[in-house]
Amino acid sequence: xxxxxxxxxxxxxxxxxxxxxxxxxxxxxxxxxxxxxxxxxxxxxxxxxxxxxxxxxxxxxxxxxxxxxxxxxxxxxxxxxxxxxxxxxxxxxxxxxxxxxxxxxxxxxxxxxxxxxxxxxxxxxxxxxxxxxxxxxxxxxxxxxxxxxxxxxxxxxxxxxxxxxxxxxxxxxxxxxxxxxxxxxxxxxxxxxxxxxxxxxxxxxxxxxxxxxxxxxxxxxxxxxxxxxxxxxxxxxxxxxxxxxxxxxxxxxxxxxx
Amino acid sequence: xxxxxxxxxxxxxxxxxxxxxxxxxxxxxxxxxxxxxxxxxxxxxxxxxxxxxxxxxxxxxxxxxxxxxxxxxxxxxxxxxxxxxxxxxxxxxxxxxxxxxxxxxxxxxxxxxxxxxxxxxxxxxxxxxxxxxxxxxxxxxxxxxxxxxxxxxxxxxxxxxxxxxxxxxxxxxxxxxxxxxxxxxxxxxxxxxxxxxxxxxxxx
Numbered sequence: 001x002x003x004x005x006x007x008x009x010x011x012x013x014x015x016x017x018x019x020x021x022x023x024x025x026x027x028x029x030x031x032x033x034x035x036x037x038x039x040x041x042x043x044x045x046x047x048x049x050x051x052x053x054x055x056x057x058x059x060x061x062x063x064x065x066x067x068x069x070x071x072x073x074x075x076x077x078x079x080x081x082x083x084x085x086x087x088x089x090x091x092x093x094x095x096x097x098x099x100x101x102x103x104x105x106x107x108x109x110x111x112x113x114x115x116x117x118x119x120x121x122x123x124x125x126x127x128x129x130x131x132x133x134x135x136x137x138x139x140x141x142x143x144x145x146x147x148x149x150x151x152x153x154x155x156x157x158x159x160x161x162x163x164x165x166x167x168x169x170x171x172x173x174x175x176x177x178x179x180x181x182x183x184x185x186x187x188x189x190x191x192x193x194x195x196x197x198x199x200x201x202x203x204x205x206x207x208x209x210x211x212x213x214x215x216x217x218x219x220x221x222x223x224x225x226x227x228x229x230x231x232x233x234x235x236x237x238x239x240x241x242x243x244x245x246x247x248x249x250x251x252x253x254x255x256x257x258x
Numbered sequence: 259x260x261x262x263x264x265x266x267x268x269x270x271x272x273x274x275x276x277x278x279x280x281x282x283x284x285x286x287x288x289x290x291x292x293x294x295x296x297x298x299x300x301x302x303x304x305x306x307x308x309x310x311x312x313x314x315x316x317x318x319x320x321x322x323x324x325x326x327x328x329x330x331x332x333x334x335x336x337x338x339x340x341x342x343x344x345x346x347x348x349x350x351x352x353x354x355x356x357x358x359x360x361x362x363x364x365x366x367x368x369x370x371x372x373x374x375x376x377x378x379x380x381x382x383x384x385x386x387x388x389x390x391x392x393x394x395x396x397x398x399x400x401x402x403x404x405x406x407x408x409x410x411x412x413x414x415x416x417x418x419x420x421x422x423x424x425x426x427x428x429x430x431x432x433x434x435x436x437x438x439x440x441x442x443x444x445x446x447x448x449x450x451x452x453x454x455x456x457x458x459x460x461x462x
Contacts (some may be wrong), residue, residue, distance in 0.1 A: 052327030057389060057396045082394040105458065108397040135393040152387065153397040154385065155343070 002102060003041035004232035007239050010219040013089050016052040016076055017252070018244060023159045025096050030157055039148040041235070042102070044226065045242075046219065048198055051089035051172060054226040055152050055253075056082040062235040068145040068253055072175060080160035082137070082150025083180035090167035090188070090211070092218060096224070100156045103230065107158075108233075111149055114162050115139050118147045121164075121221040136181060137237065144187030148179055166190060166218045168216055190214060200244045268337055303425045332361040339442055340451035341402035343384075346426065349442055354403060357430045358390070358421060361455045366392040371412040372416060374431060379407045383441050385430060389403035390421065407433030 007022075023230050026043055027088070033039050051073040052062070061068060063084045068075060073086075086094055100110060115132055119140040122128040130141045141146035147164040165188035173186045196210065338346045344362035348355045352460035363369065381387040386398040387407070410432050414420060421429040436442070446454060 056372060057391050079396060080394075081396040082390045086357070094297075106365065107397070110391060111393060111395065149393045149394055153395055154399070155398065230459070 001231050001233050003235060004183045004227065004230070005041050005043050005098065005235050005237045006094075006223070007043070007045045007237050008223075009045070009047040010092060012047055012239075013050055014047045016049050016054065018085065019047060019049065020076070020078065021093065021244045022242045023097060024096055027154060027157050027159050030097070030099070030161060034155065039099065042099060042232065044231075045097075046222070047093055047095075048089050048091060049093055051086070051088040052076065052170075053084060053086055053176060054080075055084050056077050056080050059083050060180070063098060063180050065175050065177070071254045072255075073254075076251050077253055078152075078251065079158065080150040080152045081150070083178075084176045085148045085150070085163065085178055086172045086176060087163055088139070088168055088172060088191075090169060090215070091163050091165050092215070092222060093161065093163045094222065095159060095161040096168055096226070096230075097157065098153040098230070100153070100158055105156055107151075107153060109114060110151070110158055111137050112210065113229055114149050117145070117222065117225045118162065118164055119217065120225045120229075122146070122189070124225075125217055125221045126189060128189070136179075136184075138179065140184075140186060141192060144192075145178065145181075145184045146187050146189065146192075164189075164218065164222070166215050189218060272322050282353060293316045309361070318401065332364055333426070333449045334359070334360070334361075334452045334455075338426070339402070339445035339447065340454075340455060341400070341419050341445055342362075343400045345400060345402050347442065347445060348423070349436070352435060353408065353427065354405060354434045354442075355430050356387075356403075356432050357425055358399060359451075360425045363422045363425045366390060366395075366397070366422075368392055369420050372421065372431070374410040374414065375407050377407050377409060380437075381405060381407060381432075383438070390418070399431065401432075401434070402445055403434065403436050405436040407432050408435050409433040432446045434448045 022045060030040060053071070053073055053075045055061070055075065055077045057079060060079070060083070062077070064071075066072065095170050096114075098110075100106070104110070111130070115138070119130045119132075122130040122139070124142070128141055130139050130146065132138075133140045136145075137149050139143050147162055149162045151158050151160045165186065167190045168188050170186055170188060170191070190211065192213075223234070226232070334340070338348050340346050340359065344359045344365075346357055346359050358366075369392050369458050370392050373389040373396075374393075375381065379387075380405070381401040382404045383402065384400055387401045389396050389398045390399055391397075411420075411430050414431065415426070421431075423429070
């Protein structure tokens with residue numbers, strides 16, 4: 001079993017730049033420890049973001065259906081892999097900061113395992129049969145992508161992570177070609193389950209009664225599956241311990257800050 | 259068709275056959291730094307294996323025991339030095355050429371993007387000088403030695419896949435002017451690096 005410290009902010013909507021800075025400062029601290037042949041435990045940050053678009057290292061601005069000078073939300077070019085995506089309220093974002101040396105030094109294994117976390121959540125909580133699509137990292141239900149994944153690895157410390165649409169308003173995805181994939185869609189758990197139906201007296205149980213509850217159920221299950229698959233013991237940490245590092249000015253491509 | 263145990267469990271058999279075929283074609287070509295005897299042996303092996311694949315796969319199934327492709331086929335060249343982070347260095351006079359090894363590119367999968375430094379930048383031993391992206395994961399590439407970047411391989415921006423198809427030749431990443439000759443001494447030779455890879459793969 002491995003120790004993992006969890007900064008659980010799943011009800012909070014955090015600016016992208018702040019969460020990004022937290023990750024970078026944790027990774028930097030960890031690499032400094034490793035230079036001295038020490039290490040600390042793995043970390044997980046879970047939260048929601050204000051509306052924002054992010055690009056990966058190879059991302060093409062052609063996958064934006066808007067002029068970057070007139071972007072509807074902030075656009076950041078980040079150091080993660082993968083193409084453009086949208087983050088916003090109603091989407092649970094997980095940032096595991098994991099030393100793959102203690103798990104498996106195999107990026108493919110790590111990506112497949114992150115997908116597995118989400119596949120199990122969808123199956124066990126909502127009886128939604130999700131799957132992988134060969135060649136297209138992420139979690140799919142039919143031709144709808146529910147979870148996007150993109151990571152960065154530096155000396156086997158992996159960061160950035162995954163984003164699962166729970167009750168996300170999906171319209172901002174129409175302004176981009178999500179993950180560079182043109183002929184498929186983006187979905188959410190709420191979209192697949194439909195609006196909550198109240199008891200009709202036949203004893204049919206609703207899975208959820210409102211959006212908050214859906215977020216709660218998904219969050220609880222995500223943590224449970226994540227900790228089980230990676231064999232972590234969970235230790236909650238206070239978010240006041242998170243440090244902010246100065247952001248590189250070139251990473252924000254638009255005038256706005258979110 | 260034989261079911262070759264894939265390095266990556268979610269690749270199809272067809273994808274593995276294609277990878278094996280291109281690896282065989284690569285191995286069939288003479289390599290700088292290998293002896294002529296090695297090259298001949300590799301070419302003979304490559305062609306007989308290709309025949310085995312083409313003729314009757316079922317009967318040749320015993321030739322492909324179920325273990326990782328990369329353990330069997332990753333090339334390690336003589337004449338280069340290797341870092342534990344899977345970069346290689348070729349030192350020729352006052353220039354050191356650096357790239358990532360066949361073992362590294364095999365584990366990464368298809369490289370879709372390469373980030374390289376500007377000439378003139380200084381890099382230190384163990385520090386990152388660039389990155390490669392594959393399968394939604396972007397990984398740092400670290401320099402095995404300290405020095406100043408004198409040239410970068412600009413072909414990699416249009417053709418990042420050169421790292422996969424030719425990791426030791428056309429897929430070279432940067433050329434440095436080494437600043438500390440003793441850096442090279444702490445790197446591994448081909449035999450030690452081969453052993454290091456085997457141990458690392460076995461442990462995971």
